[in-house]
Amino acid sequence: xxxxxxxxxxxxxxxxxxxxxxxxxxxxxxxxxxxxxxxxxxxxxxxxxxxxxxxxxxxxxxxxxxxxxxxxxxxxxxxxxxxxxxxxxxxxxxxxxxxxxxxxxxxxxxxxxxx
Amino acid sequence: xxxxxxxxxxxxxxxxxxxxxxxxxxxxxxxxxxxxxxxxxxxxxxxxxxxxxxxxxxxxxxxxxxxxxxxxxxxxxxxxxxxxxxxxxxxxxxxxxxxxxxxxxxxxxxxxxxxx
Numbered sequence: 170x171x172x173x174x175x176x177x178x179x180x181x182x183x184x185x186x187x188x189x190x191x192x193x194x195x196x197x198x199x200x201x202x203x204x205x206x207x208x209x210x211x212x213x214x215x216x217x218x219x220x221x222x223x224x225x226x227x228x229x230x231x232x233x234x235x236x237x238x239x240x241x242x243x244x245x246x247x248x249x250x251x252x253x254x255x256x257x258x259x260x261x262x263x264x265x266x267x268x269x270x271x272x273x274x275x276x277x278x279x280x281x282x283x284x
Numbered sequence: 285x286x287x288x289x290x291x292x293x294x295x296x297x298x299x300x301x302x303x304x305x306x307x308x309x310x311x312x313x314x315x316x317x318x319x320x321x322x323x324x325x326x327x328x329x330x331x332x333x334x335x336x337x338x339x340x341x342x343x344x345x346x347x348x349x350x351x352x353x354x355x356x357x358x359x360x361x362x363x364x365x366x367x368x369x370x371x372x373x374x375x376x377x378x379x380x381x382x383x384x385x386x387x388x389x390x391x392x393x394x395x396x397x398x399x400x
Contacts, residue, residue: 200385211375211390212329219385257327265384272319273386275329 172196173276175260181282182250190245190279192260199266201243202273203235204259212259218243219265247281255283286311288378290391297366297398305361305394307376313337315381318352318359319388323373335359337381366398 174193182188192201199220204212216225218237232254234246247254257280261273287310297303309318320332333343335352343350347364363370373395377388 202386204388211392212388213390214387217385217387259327259329261329261386263386265386271386272331272334273388274331275321278327280327 173260173262173274175258175276175279177279178277179280179282181284182247184252184283185249188247188250188281190247190258190260190281192243192245192276193241194262194274195241196262196264196274197240198262198264198271198274199240200263201237202261202263203233203243203245204261206257206259206278208256215245250281250283252283255281257281286313286316286378286380286389288376288389288391290374290376290394292394293392294395294397297396299368299398299400300365301398302362302364303366303396303398305363305374305376305396307359307361307391309357309359309376309378311378313380317379317381317386319377319379320350320359320361321375321377321390323375323393325372329375332361363396366396368398368400371396371398 176191202217203215206212215229232248236244257278259278260276263273264271289308316337318335322330340352349362351360373393375393376391379386379388
């Protein structure tokens with residue numbers, strides 16, 4: 170019954186080798202988010218999609234990109250992972266509108282290791 | 285700028301003790317949301333509660349209760365009769381209202397260890 174599904178749960182990639190993390194949702198929410206959480210730190214928003222509109226946070230490195238081909242799926246691409254990019258990556262969704270919006274629902278995260 | 289402070293890094297209690305997790309926030313917005321999320325070892329952030337800035341009523345849900353005080357910019361979380369399954373990292377978070385999306389600014393979290 171998972172509503173926000175992230176694959177894989179664990180990903181090991183080589184230094185500098187592009188990697189893609191995926192997220193899917195069954196909630197039909199129009200907003201999808203990617204957060205980065207480094208060890209023992211708070212989650213930090215990288216970017217979000219409001220419908221098809223991409224919104225990048227000002228301090229998100231260019232190395233991080235995202236794609237949302239449809240409502241249900243969202244991908245996080247790391248073009249050239251460095252050792253500092255090792256972290257838990259959390260996908261979240263919410264419904265947002267003028268009159269109402271829901272809280273964010275999170276997936277279980279993908280733990281990325283860079284070797 | 286928005287900021288959330290959770291001064292308690294780690295709290296250890298014995299089962300059945302009550303425990304309060306502190307959260308202090310800063311924002312220039314007049315309307316905003318406050319949240320608590322639980323992160324068990326599995327990694328998923330589990331939503332616990334959301335409060336509107338204009339609703340200062342305290343809330344109780346089973347063993348959980350929340351005390352929102354706008355005058356002191358605090359949103360504290362109390363677990364009554366703690367259980368081992370409550371062991372997790374708890375995050376307090378803040379977001380703007382009326383934007384249509386939840387840009388969450390998290391505190392650094394409080395790790396709660398409940399021993400038998």
